[in-house]
Amino acid sequence: MYxxxxxxxxxxxxxxxxxxxxxxxxxxxxxxxxLLETIHKGKLPVAEVKxxxxxLVAMTGLPSQTSRTALLSLVAAREALADAAIxxxxxxxxxxxxxxxxxxxxxxxxxxxxxxxxxxxxxxxDVFDHECxxxxxxVANELxxxxxxxxxxTACSSSANSIFYGARLIKNGLLDxxxxxxxxxxxxxxxxxxxxxxxxxxxxxxxxxxxxxxxNLGEGAGYVVLVSEKVARTLSKPVYCKLSGYNNSNDxxxxxxxxxxxxxxxxxxxxxxxxxxxxxxxxxxxxxxxTGTPNNDSAEGTAVKRLFDPxxxxxxxxxxxxGHTLGASGGIEAVFSVLAIKHGIIYPNLRFQTRIxxxxxxxxxxxxxxxxxxxxxxxxxxFGGNCTSLIFSRA
Amino acid sequence: MKTYIxxxxxxxxxxxFGNNDFLTEVVEYTGTRLRPIEPDYxxxxxxxxxxxxxxxIKMGVAAAQDCxxxxxxxxxxxxxxxxxxxxxxxxxxFLTRIVEQNExxxxxxxxIQSTHNTVGAQVALMLKCHGYNNNFVHKxxxxxxxxxxxxxxxxxxxxxxxxxxxxxxxxxxxxxVLSRLGLYKRWPISNLQLLATESKGTMGGExxxxxxxxxxxxxxxxAELSSLKTLYDTKDIGAAITKFLAENSLKSEDIDLLITGKxxxxxxxxxxxxxxSSIFQNTSLxxxxxxxxxxxTSSSFALWLAANIIKNGIIPEVVIERQVxxxxxxxxxxxxxxxxxxxxxxxxxxx
Numbered sequence: 001m002y003x004x005x006x007x008x009x010x011x012x013x014x015x016x017x018x019x020x021x022x023x024x025x026x027x028x029x030x031x032x033x034x035l036l037e038t039i040h041k042g043k044l045p046v047a048e049v050k051x052x053x054x055x056l057v058a059m060t061g062l063p064s065q066t067s068r069t070a071l072l073s074l075v076a077a078r079e080a081l082a083d084a085a086i087x088x089x090x091x092x093x094x095x096x097x098x099x100x101x102x103x104x105x106x107x108x109x110x111x112x113x114x115x116x117x118x119x120x121x122x123x124x125x126d127v128f129d130h131e132c133x134x135x136x137x138x139v140a141n142e143l144x145x146x147x148x149x150x151x152x153x154t155a156c157s158s159s160a161n162s163i164f165y166g167a168r169l170i171k172n173g174l175l176d177x178x179x180x181x182x183x184x185x186x187x188x189x190x191x192x193x194x195x196x197x198x199x200x201x202x203x204x205x206x207x208x209x210x211x212x213x214x215x216n217l218g219e220g221a222g223y224v225v226l227v228s229e230k231v232a233r234t235l236s237k238p239v240y241c242k243l244s245g246y247n248n249s250n251d252x253x254x255x256x257x258x259x260x261x262x263x264x265x266x267x268x269x270x271x272x273x274x275x276x277x278x279x280x281x282x283x284x285x286x287x288x289x290x291t292g293t294p295n296n297d298s299a300e301g302t303a304v305k306r307l308f309d310p311x312x313x314x315x316x317x318x319x320x321x322x323g324h325t326l327g328a329s330g331g332i333e334a335v336f337s338v339l340a341i342k343h344g345i346i347y348p349n350l351r352f353q354t355r356i357x358x359x360x361x362x363x364x365x366x367x368x369x370x371x372x373x374x375x376x377x378x379x380x381x382x383f384g385g386n387c388t389s390l391i392f393s394r395a
Numbered sequence: 396m397k398t399y400i401x402x403x404x405x406x407x408x409x410x411x412f413g414n415n416d417f418l419t420e421v422v423e424y425t426g427t428r429l430r431p432i433e434p435d436y437x438x439x440x441x442x443x444x445x446x447x448x449x450x451x452i453k454m455g456v457a458a459a460q461d462c463x464x465x466x467x468x469x470x471x472x473x474x475x476x477x478x479x480x481x482x483x484x485x486x487x488x489f490l491t492r493i494v495e496q497n498e499x500x501x502x503x504x505x506x507i508q509s510t511h512n513t514v515g516a517q518v519a520l521m522l523k524c525h526g527y528n529n530n531f532v533h534k535x536x537x538x539x540x541x542x543x544x545x546x547x548x549x550x551x552x553x554x555x556x557x558x559x560x561x562x563x564x565x566x567x568x569x570x571x572v573l574s575r576l577g578l579y580k581r582w583p584i585s586n587l588q589l590l591a592t593e594s595k596g597t598m599g600g601e602x603x604x605x606x607x608x609x610x611x612x613x614x615x616x617x618a619e620l621s622s623l624k625t626l627y628d629t630k631d632i633g634a635a636i637t638k639f640l641a642e643n644s645l646k647s648e649d650i651d652l653l654i655t656g657k658x659x660x661x662x663x664x665x666x667x668x669x670x671x672s673s674i675f676q677n678t679s680l681x682x683x684x685x686x687x688x689x690x691x692t693s694s695s696f697a698l699w700l701a702a703n704i705i706k707n708g709i710i711p712e713v714v715i716e717r718q719v720x721x722x723x724x725x726x727x728x729x730x731x732x733x734x735x736x737x738x739x740x741x742x743x744x745x746x
Contacts, residue, residue, distance in 0.1 A: 193506035384516025
């Protein structure tokens with residue numbers, strides 16, 4: 001399964017070129033909350049996409065009441081599909097496999113305020129398409145995709161799972177082209193949820209640092225266009241790379257916390273390597289899940305150590321730029337992984353200062369260009385122990 | 396490669412769980428919403444856990460464990476689930492606290508359990524199952540997407556004994572919102588009269604059904620899941636069904652029983668009538684939503700029904716709309732659609 005196109009929107013850019021500039025200029029996307037009416041404004045930093053809903057509506061042409069989750073999704077999915085420039089797209093069997101974690105919560109949490117006061121109140125237009133699947137449907141309709149659409153929600157690993165489910169739909173001969181990834185918009189629901197777990201950093205997050213104190217929430221969307229070998233041969237430009245390995249394993253330890261030895265993460269990475277037929281030493285860069293919470297980075301680091309010791313490839317958490325975009329993170333970071341291969345770049349892990357005591361490695365802090373990158377591993381782990389690793393390889 | 400249903404477990408508003416009688420004692424309800432009959436969860440879940448679990452999690456975990464017990468399997472190779480609304484009770488609890496407590500001093504439990512993948516995650520946690528685990532949340536084809544995932548895993552030889560579930564709950568607030576959106580009848584009726592009413596709206600339902608799928612033939616298997624297809628926004632469903640049958644080298648007369656997702660809503664039942672008076676005009680017909688109510692993953696109830704019809708060789712009286720002969724069904728087609736937009740076809744065969 002080949003990657004023929006990519007599209008992304010996050011706090012550091014509205015498209016692929018914007019992201020590449022931000023990475024090189026070391027411009028993270030965190031700042032004060034401006035989009036949500038919340039008591040956490042000015043106290044908890046978040047990584048917002050730098051476009052208002054009105055601007056996104058104008059950009060996408062979607063109706064003004066559309067959930068931000070769908071607006072972000074359409075921007076990135078359209079970019080990916082245009083980038084792929086697949087000839088005779090309409091004649092192919094196409095699918096859209098997207099992911100998100102709270103559907104239209106950005107709208108329905110407003111509906112709920114009025115509804116709670118009086119069950120006959122609240123504007124129905126803010127809640128009628130609350131379901132996660134509605135976001136996928138809205139975007140598929142705009143893209144003209146009808147053969148197959150579905151939505152995955154495995155919390156923070158959702159869109160990594162949608163990418164390899166999409167790849168398997170092609171591998172099993174069900175479809176020729178799949179646009180796969182995910183989206184999530186900031187919402188009071190998730191902001192307060194993560195806040196109750198006491199895993200939000202009041203400063204900008206410091207993934208894989210000994211003194212890390214938590215994550216910053218972000219928002220955005222990221223998609224890759226997966227094509228069969230047959231479709232790849234019809235393209236007028238070279239594919240980016242291929243998806244060579246993938247694995248989904250469950251930590252089966254706790255609903256929200258990772259096991260101390262990162263069993264699920266280890267199994268996911270090991271399984272993905274097995275699928276790709278690669279050795280740990282073949283991996284040229286790891287895009288870490290690296291949320292910045294003490295628990296995640298310790299578990300993930302332990303799993304990386306168990307699998308890669310003593311030779312560590314460069315690795316970093318791009319969540320130090322984008323924040324943790326939840327259901328979108330696997331898709332966004334898949335796009336970064338694909339771009340790392342295409343442009344020979346390794347992304348810096350911002351704000352890293354002190355190596356984690358129990359780990360023998362530290363993340364890359366420099367922006368590196370001109371690298372030969374053949375294989376990139378991308379990790380995404382979520383609530384419910386859902387751990388997924390993807391490996392992208394030069395085609 | 397074939398896909399077999401080794402076992403099936405279903406918690407529903409009928410006596411479908413832990414019961415050897417196959418829909419002989421039908422439960423009648425009067426209202427607009429059917430509630431599942433709760434089993435004694437202590438037999439399936441650690442009592443300490445039960446207190447913390449919401450309704451949908453308990454239903455899902457118990458049905459999953461019972462499904463494994465029936466097949467005498469301790470550890471599934473993978474778990475895939477489908478749920479359109481996920482853990483709506485915990486979601487609404489957390490939303491309510493955000494508003495009532497103005498975002499201050501919120502307890503985390505409801506948020507932790509609100510994520511849509513909680514049922515599959517809790518099953519994995521209970522079993523210490525490190526295998527593949529995925530969850531689909533796409534409206535009326537959430538369960539079908541989970542089935543497609545499981546079928547692909549079997550074909551790829553990635554896993555065997557795959558636990559697949561369809562789970563959804565309704566709570567008072569979600570029922571109210573969906574009522575305001577016009578999904579349900581405006582006055583109480585008997586569920587046994589649901590399909591005879593010629594009016595708008597249906598009855599709400601909820602439930603959990605789990606299946607253990609394998610590619611290994613065995614006399615103990617319930618049935619074969621021979622084929623599955625979902626369609627989106629199809630203009631000509633008749634042509635799509637004919638094509639599906641042709642892809643399976645079948646004609647409409649080869650189908651012994653058609654189970655439709657008729658739900659008593661005149662706006663959406665017309666499409667079934669079209670099919671049953673044309674392609675399937677000489678086929679035995681059955682319906683199921685008067686038993687479990689309508690919900691996005693109700694096709695999991697239909698699959699439980701079809702698998703048991705084939706295994707037992709009988710069609711329960713309460714589901715029959717039209718019977719053209721008395722032979723035991725060997726080929727059962729389930730046709731369900733969700734608000735005219737998502738259609739699913741499942742072909743279930745004798746082993």
